[in-house]
Amino acid sequence: MLMPTRVFLLACAxxxxxxxxxxxxxxxxxxxxxPAAAAARAASxxxxxxxxxxxxxxxxxxDFVAQLxxxxxxxxxxxxxxxxxxxxxxxxxxxxxxxxxxxxxxxxYRLIFLGQARIDAGIAFYRAHRERVDRIADRYGVPPQILVxxxxxxxxxxxxxxxxxxxxxxxxxxxxxxxxxxxFQKELAVFLSLPRGxxxxxxxxxxxxxxxxxxxxxxxxxxxxxxxxxxxxxxxVDLWSSLPDILASTANYxxxxxxxxxxxxxxxxxAAADAQPAPIEGSAPIHTVxxxxxxxxxxxxxxxxxxxATLLTLQGRDGPEYWITxxxxxxxTRYNTSAMYALAVTQLAADIAQGAATQ
Numbered sequence: 001m002l003m004p005t006r007v008f009l010l011a012c013a014x015x016x017x018x019x020x021x022x023x024x025x026x027x028x029x030x031x032x033x034x035p036a037a038a039a040a041r042a043a044s045x046x047x048x049x050x051x052x053x054x055x056x057x058x059x060x061x062x063d064f065v066a067q068l069x070x071x072x073x074x075x076x077x078x079x080x081x082x083x084x085x086x087x088x089x090x091x092x093x094x095x096x097x098x099x100x101x102x103x104x105x106x107x108x109y110r111l112i113f114l115g116q117a118r119i120d121a122g123i124a125f126y127r128a129h130r131e132r133v134d135r136i137a138d139r140y141g142v143p144p145q146i147l148v149x150x151x152x153x154x155x156x157x158x159x160x161x162x163x164x165x166x167x168x169x170x171x172x173x174x175x176x177x178x179x180x181x182x183x184f185q186k187e188l189a190v191f192l193s194l195p196r197g198x199x200x201x202x203x204x205x206x207x208x209x210x211x212x213x214x215x216x217x218x219x220x221x222x223x224x225x226x227x228x229x230x231x232x233x234x235x236x237v238d239l240w241s242s243l244p245d246i247l248a249s250t251a252n253y254x255x256x257x258x259x260x261x262x263x264x265x266x267x268x269x270x271a272a273a274d275a276q277p278a279p280i281e282g283s284a285p286i287h288t289v290x291x292x293x294x295x296x297x298x299x300x301x302x303x304x305x306x307x308x309a310t311l312l313t314l315q316g317r318d319g320p321e322y323w324i325t326x327x328x329x330x331x332x333t334r335y336n337t338s339a340m341y342a343l344a345v346t347q348l349a350a351d352i353a354q355g356a357a358t359q
Contacts, residue, residue, distance in 0.1 A: 060175060064185060072193045080192055086204055087171035090164060094177055096210040102338045106314035106321065113153050113344040114351070122152045122348060123355035130356070133247060140251035141261035145356070147250055149349035150335065151216055158216040161240065162209035166191065169212035170221070187212060190221035198228070200238040207240075215239025217250040227253040257334040258327065264303055265346050266329045269311065269322035272296035278313040278322065284330055285310045292324055300324050312339055 065080055102109070126133060126148045137144040148157075155161045162169075170191055173184035191203070191212070199206065208214040214224060217239055228237035229252050231244035238245045271278075275296025285308035289300045297311055303326075312323040323343065332342035 064174070064189070068189050068192060071189070075193060083167060083192065083204060084171065086167070088165075088168050089172050089176055090168050090210075093164065093169055093172045093210045097173065097177060097180070102340060106340050106343070107317045109340045110344055110347070114347055118152055118156065119348065119351045119355065121157055122148050122352040125152075125157045126352055126356045129243065132243065136244070136247045136251050140248075140255040140259075142251055142254050142259050143349065143353075145349035145353035146254070146265075146332075146345065147247060148352055149345045150250055150332075151246070152348055152352070153341065153345050154213075154218040155216050158246075161215060161218075162207055162213065164208060164210055164212075165204065166206045166208040166212050166214055166221075167204050169208060169210055173212065184212070187221045190225055194221065194225060198225075198236055200236040200240060200242075216246045217253075219249065219253075223253065227256060253335065254331055257331050259331050260327055263328050264300075264307070264326045265332070266312070266323050266325040266343065267299050267303070269297045269299040269324045271320075271322050272298070278311055278320070285325070285327055287311070289324065297322055297324065312343070314340065314343070 061084060065077065065084070068080065069075055069077055104112075126144065130144075133144045133147060137147055151157050170184055170188040173180055174188045175181065175185075177184065194203075196203075206214065209218060211220075213220055215238075219228060219239060224237065224239070227249055228239065229245060229248040230237045231242070231248055237249065239249060269292070278297075287295075287309050288305065289303050289307045289309050290305035292298075292300075292309055292311055293305075295311075300307075300309065307326060309324050309326055312325050312329075314321045314323070325339075325342075329339075329342050329346065332345050333339060335345075336342070
């Protein structure tokens with residue numbers, strides 16, 4: 001059902017944020033097993049490891065290794081080739097990539113992340129860890145409820161971090177999913193070149209999503225390298241079991257992408273009867289609050305008229321929904337490029353903040 005009409009001025013009273021720098025699909029339910037024929041085709045290209053022997057790899061993989069070693073001459077060829085020989089193609093990953101949650105309309109997409117169970121779990125999580133969350137939130141200038149909501153949308157507060165080996169996911173998409181092969185080859189290269197001391201365990205044992213996203217906050221390897229924070233200075237960045245690292249890394253990501261402390265995120269807009277037709281726009285603020293009001297879209301009471309803003313139109317349960325969004329909304333889309341994702345985070349954060357304030 002639709003949320004009641006209300007203003008989501010989620011100001012950054014105290015918090016942090018951060019995560020996946022590169023665009024990637026939003027989390028979806030586990031993929032079903034691929035048909036037997038697909039599995040057989042995948043098995044035909046899987047490398048077979050023999051004790052003490054590094055099997056030959058396909059020409060495209062050989063080219064990848066050669067380029068990786070040119071960029072990182074300190075890496076050991078034998079070690080890299082052995083890791084790639086251990087990688088397994090997972091047909092269910094390819095199936096999952098072909099049915100992203102963003103293909104759903106907003107009225108259906110919101111139900112995935114805004115059910116009462118997930119809201120209640122977020123409230124309980126925030127209450128249990130409020131002191132730590134608030135401290136990190138204040139350090140980075142992002143509202144604590146936003147930080148909690150991102151973890152809620154990404155992994156259900158750490159309950160669903162993914163069951164695929166990161167190595168398998170990245171290998172499968174780098175060499176067996178042509179539409180995104182270039183992107184995932186870059187991510188695989190980063191993953192293989194991460195310093196061993198930066199990871200909390202052996203590379204081949206780390207688990208993540210079907211897209212290779214890691215830990216509670218679902219960082220791709222490039223985001224892990226750029227924005228991962230080890231609270232224990234000098235230790236590994238543990239996004240799987242260290243809550244301080246998880247919170248600080250998520251906070252750092254949003255802060256580094258331009259989060260504005262104490263600034264609005266999004267408000268529900270009202271469309272006048274004679275409102276100009278809503279244009280198709282991205283998330284970047286290209287108007288002002290006053291400019292949208294002149295076009296017939298209001299609802300941002302209390303926000304300076306010159307504040308940069310844009311209009312978001314989504315298909316709700318009862319027809320079009322209009323939202324006025326601001327710079328911080330765009331920052332959330334740097335975590336995931338979908339405007340629906342950013343709005344789900346915004347609404348979940350509002351519910352968590354409201355619930356946590358009610359004892």
